[in-house]
Amino acid sequence: MAISSSLPPIRACLFDMDGLLIDSEDLYTICTNEVLREYGRPDLPWSIKAQLQGRPRPEAQRIFHAWAQLPLTPTEFDDKQSQLQRKYFPRIYLALATSSHTGNFHLKTAHLSSLFSIFAPLHRVLGDDPRIAPGRGKPAPDIYLLALETINASLREKGERELRPDECLVFEDSVPGVEAGRRAGMQVIWCPHPELLEEYRGREKDVLAGLTGEHKGDEGVGCAEVSEGKIKSGQPGNVDDGWARLLETLENFPYETYGIKIL
Template sequence: MAAPKPISRIISHVILDLDGTLLNTDSIVSQVVKPFLVKNGKNWDSKKAHKLVGKTPYEAAAVVLEDYGLPYSTEEFLSMITPMFSQQWGNIKALPGANRLIKHLKSNRVPTALASNSSRSNIESKISCHKGWKDSFSAIVGGDEVEKGKPSPDIFLEAAKRMNIDPSNCLVIEDSLPGVTAGKAAGMHVIAVPSVPKRTDEFSSADEIINSLLDVKPETWGLPPFNDWVEGTLPIEPWFIGGPVIKGFGRGSKVLGIPTANLPAENFSDILSEHTSGVYFGWAGLSTRGIYKMVMSIGWNPYFDNTEKTIEPWLLHGFDEDFYGEELRLVIVGYIRPEANFPSLESLIERIHEDGRIAEKALDLPAYAKYKESPYLRNPLQQGSSVIGNETGQDSK
């Protein structure tokens, strides 16, 4: 995260990108393109996915054709793939913090526009499944309504024009480098929320870089602040995961002195895609031991520079023995802070303990304490199984 640069003009209007900023479009892209490639004798490479971020549909199609050597023209490829995408638009989930931000801006009468490289018809299809979204925007601009898409400033300038406001009074929130470039070229202030992990250094032109929409602080820009933080925590829509405790990287107890109960990341690819990295907290249920307070990191642990995104819960209780293989269920109910790097191991350890103290105190609040009684924490799992869904061991990492 990068601290915001000084404001040169009064911010009165907000312009939001759609794909990758408000909606988890990346998961749909892989679901559609991956099987198409398999049919053509190719294998989807997730490491190349970042090349598609912020592109117009035509540009993205050209990139896929080039990267995988497919024997089609861009027009042919689009004609085959577009119907497959259209069937999935209604399944795209909102990213964490998206609904909260949209509702906040609307309730505080902050004029807000939606500006995307997607076509206007695709935008309409995507947002129609999200209650209240369409009525929350003063203007909606698609890539097919302007001469050039992002990184050209045309889309943002058109959005400002439709809202009858000077571009310098607009704040753009974008996940892609082309989007950030477009916003700055339009003379607007820009918050970058990079959707591609571990590439924040590429977004230095943005006025502020944040980890996720959960970290937006409107008051920084002279806009009405959120008032939903409680005791240094943000209540979130609960999510539920479970599985067997596995051995981790061997650094929790040995390096940090903080034993964590790791879950197999490969079982939670959908959850890891849906939820942004950061520090969360909630309740943990061990099938044979009981229910405990828990603080949890999700992400790449920048200090250790992980190559994969992980889920690492720390049960706030002293255990006399390891419990590898035991079933662990988690109900995640709140958010504390974004993932961050630290200048030293000591400062990292100090912050982890501070997170634990915050979670310990917050979980006594009624809004969080009630989830300790969740039946999900008590229902036994079959040995070796894993669960991701709605409500119906501490290792030496």
């Protein structure tokens, strides 16, 4: 898909973490399937997993447990899964931030501190950040707008020009995450897991426009912005508007397309 020539050069890149910089999605599936098999349940299908990706923990738990129907409370399931995550997650050797809450973020990145050090703590917005109102996780735009505000706060201190949302490039693997980026008024790269891409085969353009209907609230409020300290929700994009692009890998990334100069 061609990128609109009218879009400004990128001045900031905002990254999701799970499934994008860290190959955690397959490990999550391994852990989940071990528990499901213990109780004679089928493996987690991508039709369900696609609904869990990128969502805040409480909403993802609700969707999963409604499907799984395990004889476990959510807390008991979490305890079992946490034990398995401690077994599998230390195998991750890739290089940031998103809906993961603080505990999981540290669990998944503690052994990658040298890589994640490029993201200053000030510019890490996690899923349990108190500045994000309950129920305002992805696909709402708040987490990306807040990430941008952390950058702009630093620029204001230096007396430098602040960044506009359209000067930001969001890197996402999940469908709700793409919609969050679009509703934030930002340009987006969608780099999904191959099986997630297969799940949305034929609907790629709707995903890139943020038109999959993931976000249910605040429709028609207008373009997303942070105004007077309050985060407002925005509208998605339009099909083929050039603001988002599907890449199956970030290898050989087309920096020049986005006006990004590599020194």
